[in-house]
Amino acid sequence: MDDAITQHHEGAHGPAKGIMRWFYTTNHKDIGTLYLFFSMIMLFVGGALALVIRLELFEPGNFIINPEFFNQMVTMHGIIMVFGVIMPAMTGIANWMIPLMIGAPDMALPRLNNWSFWLLPFAFLMLISTIFMSGPAPDFGWTFYAPLSTLYGPASTDFFIFTIHMLGVSSILSALNIVVTIFNMRAPGMTWMKLPLLVWSWVVTGFLLLAVMPILAGCVTMVLMDRHFHTAFFNAAGGGDPILFQHLFWFFGHPEVYILILPGFGIISAVIPTFARKHLFGYEFMVFAIIIIGILGYLVWMHHMFTTGAPFAAQLSTMYLTMLIAVPTGIKIFNWTATLYKGSITFETPMLFALGFLFMFTIGGLSGVMLSLVPADYQYRDTYFVVGHFHYVLVSGSLFTIIAGIYYWLPKWTGNKYSEKLGQYHFWLSVIGVNLTFFPMHFLGLAGMPRRIPDYALQFTEFNQISTIGSFIFGVAQLIFLYIVLKACFSKNTQPTEAKTWEGAEGLEWTLPSPPPYHTFETAPIIK
Amino acid sequence: MPNRIGRLILLSCLSLLTSPVYADYQLNMPYGVSPISHEIYDLHMAAFYICCVIAVVVFSVLIYSLIRFRKSKGAQAAQFKGNLLVEVIWTIIPFLILVGLAYPATVVLAHIHDTEKSALTIKITGYQWKWKYEYLDNGIRYFSYLSTTLDQIENRAPKNKWFLLEVDKPLVVPVNTKVKLLITSDDVIHSWWVPELGVKQDAIPGFINENWVYITQPGEYRGQCGELCGINHGFMPIVVKAVSETDFAAWLQTEEKRMLIQNQQAALKVLPETELLSMGKDEYLKNCAMCHLPNGEGMKTSFPALKYSRVVNAPVDETIAYVLHGVPGTPMQAFGKILDDQTMAAIITYIRQSWGNDRINKTRSYPTTVQPKEVKEVRQLVGIQ
Numbered sequence: 001m002d003d004a005i006t007q008h009h010e011g012a013h014g015p016a017k018g019i020m021r022w023f024y025t026t027n028h029k030d031i032g033t034l035y036l037f038f039s040m041i042m043l044f045v046g047g048a049l050a051l052v053i054r055l056e057l058f059e060p061g062n063f064i065i066n067p068e069f070f071n072q073m074v075t076m077h078g079i080i081m082v083f084g085v086i087m088p089a090m091t092g093i094a095n096w097m098i099p100l101m102i103g104a105p106d107m108a109l110p111r112l113n114n115w116s117f118w119l120l121p122f123a124f125l126m127l128i129s130t131i132f133m134s135g136p137a138p139d140f141g142w143t144f145y146a147p148l149s150t151l152y153g154p155a156s157t158d159f160f161i162f163t164i165h166m167l168g169v170s171s172i173l174s175a176l177n178i179v180v181t182i183f184n185m186r187a188p189g190m191t192w193m194k195l196p197l198l199v200w201s202w203v204v205t206g207f208l209l210l211a212v213m214p215i216l217a218g219c220v221t222m223v224l225m226d227r228h229f230h231t232a233f234f235n236a237a238g239g240g241d242p243i244l245f246q247h248l249f250w251f252f253g254h255p256e257v258y259i260l261i262l263p264g265f266g267i268i269s270a271v272i273p274t275f276a277r278k279h280l281f282g283y284e285f286m287v288f289a290i291i292i293i294g295i296l297g298y299l300v301w302m303h304h305m306f307t308t309g310a311p312f313a314a315q316l317s318t319m320y321l322t323m324l325i326a327v328p329t330g331i332k333i334f335n336w337t338a339t340l341y342k343g344s345i346t347f348e349t350p351m352l353f354a355l356g357f358l359f360m361f362t363i364g365g366l367s368g369v370m371l372s373l374v375p376a377d378y379q380y381r382d383t384y385f386v387v388g389h390f391h392y393v394l395v396s397g398s399l400f401t402i403i404a405g406i407y408y409w410l411p412k413w414t415g416n417k418y419s420e421k422l423g424q425y426h427f428w429l430s431v432i433g434v435n436l437t438f439f440p441m442h443f444l445g446l447a448g449m450p451r452r453i454p455d456y457a458l459q460f461t462e463f464n465q466i467s468t469i470g471s472f473i474f475g476v477a478q479l480i481f482l483y484i485v486l487k488a489c490f491s492k493n494t495q496p497t498e499a500k501t502w503e504g505a506e507g508l509e510w511t512l513p514s515p516p517p518y519h520t521f522e523t524a525p526i527i528k
Numbered sequence: 529m530p531n532r533i534g535r536l537i538l539l540s541c542l543s544l545l546t547s548p549v550y551a552d553y554q555l556n557m558p559y560g561v562s563p564i565s566h567e568i569y570d571l572h573m574a575a576f577y578i579c580c581v582i583a584v585v586v587f588s589v590l591i592y593s594l595i596r597f598r599k600s601k602g603a604q605a606a607q608f609k610g611n612l613l614v615e616v617i618w619t620i621i622p623f624l625i626l627v628g629l630a631y632p633a634t635v636v637l638a639h640i641h642d643t644e645k646s647a648l649t650i651k652i653t654g655y656q657w658k659w660k661y662e663y664l665d666n667g668i669r670y671f672s673y674l675s676t677t678l679d680q681i682e683n684r685a686p687k688n689k690w691f692l693l694e695v696d697k698p699l700v701v702p703v704n705t706k707v708k709l710l711i712t713s714d715d716v717i718h719s720w721w722v723p724e725l726g727v728k729q730d731a732i733p734g735f736i737n738e739n740w741v742y743i744t745q746p747g748e749y750r751g752q753c754g755e756l757c758g759i760n761h762g763f764m765p766i767v768v769k770a771v772s773e774t775d776f777a778a779w780l781q782t783e784e785k786r787m788l789i790q791n792q793q794a795a796l797k798v799l800p801e802t803e804l805l806s807m808g809k810d811e812y813l814k815n816c817a818m819c820h821l822p823n824g825e826g827m828k829t830s831f832p833a834l835k836y837s838r839v840v841n842a843p844v845d846e847t848i849a850y851v852l853h854g855v856p857g858t859p860m861q862a863f864g865k866i867l868d869d870q871t872m873a874a875i876i877t878y879i880r881q882s883w884g885n886d887r888i889n890k891t892r893s894y895p896t897t898v899q900p901k902e903v904k905e906v907r908q909l910v911g912i913q
Contacts, residue, residue, distance in 0.1 A: 236734020453762030
């Protein structure tokens with residue numbers, strides 16, 4: 001009887017049939033799935049590029065690719081991983097989970113939601129197509145500093161610029177959608193201080209995106225004008241200023257790193273209490289910490305520019321503000337630790353990735369404090385020390401939180417449990433791979449190896465070889481992940497999965513069946 | 529089984545670590561040879577130890593909790609939700625630690641910014657992909673190029689000890705002297721970085737950044753460009769040679785003499801074709817081969833071939849004017865500002881006679897040999913000094 005009602009219901013308002021479902025869909029779950037699959041594909045594309053880079057760096061001397069192609073790989077890898085993997089994956093999780101967590105029937109602007117996603121595949125097709133063009137692909141790093149990208153950029157730079165424009169439109173629209181949804185569509189009784197932290201983190205992330213994405217759009221437009229319309233925004237010979245480019249880029253770029261990690265904080269704040277079977281410690285402080293990180297995040301962009309000849313006073317104020325960010329970040333780490341303390345802990349795969357995040361993000365955070373010290377930064381800047389640092393916070397930080405989130409909600413999304421044993425293999429191989437790849441980079445940087453070089457002096461050989469071996473272990477481990485996810489998505493539900501997959505899980509999403517029906521919370525739940 | 533795999537991975541890693549084939553690796557930042565580099569090193573180590581202590585404390589509590597409160601050992605979850613006092617404590621303690629770090633960092637930074645009272649000023653200009661050093665007080669100037677051969681980079685010859693960290697002419701500075709560095713760029717952004725001197729300063733077109741060194745020990749100190757500057761970013765190393773004050777004075781004299789000869793005589797001399805060709809080949813490899821390649825075929829997608837090139841197989845004046853002007857906004861620089869007449873004549877002679885270009889030039893009855901005098905004439909015509 002219940003089944004019959006559901007069937008009838010989905011017949012009336014269900015998805016379009018066949019492939020067109022995915023083009024026409026305005027359903028937050030479908031769009032979330034699209035985002036996540038897109039992100040998975042790009043993870044393997046970006047990862048393959050990373051392996052090409054690591055392979056070239058296995059030995060000193062020209063090994064498999066020439067310096068020209070190397071720079072193109074570095075550029076593509078950066079852009080794809082930031083805009084094609086981490087951001088879509090976070091947005092995908094937000095699309096799936098925010099309506100379920102706040103008791104909303106869908107996102108506030110469903111058609112816009114569809115468009116935000118469908119901009120992405122075309123943007124990246126355009127970017128990747130440049131590799132196959134007759135001229136060189138963009139080869140100036142994902143930071144595309146002027147004048148290397150303006151006067152000296154290859155013809156394909158214009159494709160790069162329009163890619164960034166499309167990605168920017170996509171991000172602004174999805175951020176707008178998420179913010180509007182959270183503000184207007186919370187179920188009755190779902191007050192601000194009852195919101196799950198994932199939702200809170202998206203409030204802050206949404207505003208960060210809305211503020212900085214237009215700056216990036218302006219910046220690339222100025223690059224375009226300099227290239228084709230004889231302006232000289234960034235050309236000193238025409239009265240412009242190459243440093244202006246860096247200010248504009250990093251005014252976007254620094255909040256961007258918080259955009260990449262804050263939603264991850266939200267995921268971890270859901271996973272750790274579940275598997276510690278204990279309430280999150282210091283909820284209010286966790287919320288305030290996210291807000292303060294967001295605000296400070298706007299003010300510290302100049303710490304990417306300490307060696308550009310920035311004035312003393314600017315360097316000092318940026319250094320102090322940057323160090324200050326360690327305080328709210330520390331609060332988060334301590335509160336997660338306190339959540340574990342006196343809990344009742346089990347180690348399912350999502351928990352393993354959350355714990356891996358906790359350990360390795362702390363390492364990345366501490367090297368971040370070292371980087372904030374301007375005089376020391378003179379030695380770290382643009383070396384492999386920086387590469388090690390930001391991969392610790394982005395791979396074992398952001399990416400691990402995404403993976404933890406996917407394992408955590410996969411049974412809810414698909415109605416299928418994954419193989420715990422395979423999940424554990426995936427985790428341990430990933431941890432070994434990440435540390436072998438990125439830890440030696442700290443030594444390389446301190447010893448004096450600059451980043452973005454295709455070839456290096458002999459004393460850097462050993463650590464580069466370890467790093468390359470580690471990267472392949474990490475790459476292979478993700479194939480296990482792919483298998484696990486595909487299996488969960490495409491195998492038939494043999495037995496019904498319980499609504500509440502995890503013993504200690506709390507929140508509205510766990511009151512729904514697994515998988516949830518196509519439309520959920522059509523009548524809003526009442527939160528007591 | 530997993531144990532055995534783990535051991536295998538560990539062993540292969542260890543064998544790599546102990547591999548005797550390569551030069552010594554290094555784990556930490558160099559202590560360096562200047563007061564600034566020492567101060568930076570001390571700051572770095574202080575920050576590092578503080579980070580280690582924090583990591584040990586946090587990780588101990590984490591690991592203790594993970595072992596002690598396992599459900600499989602019958603741990604029951606306590607139900608507390610927060611504690612204001614501990615929140616305040618772990619806000620204030622990190623803050624105080626950071627203040628403790630910020631203070632020495634500020635002092636060192638103030639020291640770095642003090643460029644006053646220098647005894648010598650050197651202007652450093654970054655080019656794609658070489659450095660120019662100008663001793664502003666003495667009128668000496670020269671370019672410093674990577675001296676590692678292409679054969680070594682392409683793995684056709686055994687690699688030197690200082691593979692990719694060696695140059696033809698190092699920057700020579702006296703020890704125990706405060707040397708002011710004025711750093712700028714002619715094209716894209718570079719960064720002049722020598723770890724052992726504790727100096728990294730971006731070279732930015734249109735800006736002149738100041739920094740300084742005070743080297744306490746004679747020796748050779750090596751660094752690399754620190755900002756992605758195009759295809760050969762990894763191939764523009766820096767070598768600073770610190771010598772005693774008397775050696776430096778002697779070096780200045782020889783260099784001043786060399787500058788004089790270079791300015792006066794080179795332009796007038798008529799050179800035999802063989803000399804032009806051999807000199808041209810050397811200079812071509814140094815200045816041009818990084819883009820156009822030793823075989824003159826260029827890089828398919830970025831740099832045009834010189835073999836059968838329309839510009840190379842043209843009337844002599846056109847080729848000279850092209851090289852003098854360069855192509856603005858590309859790595860093809862205005863070589864008129866970089867090379868003297870003699871070098872330019874040698875290179876142009878070499879490219880007009882190599883890779884089959886001589887045949888084309890002959891059928892079109894263009895001369896294949898260029899003399900310094902001709903370069904000088906074109907130079908005056910187009911007005912590039």
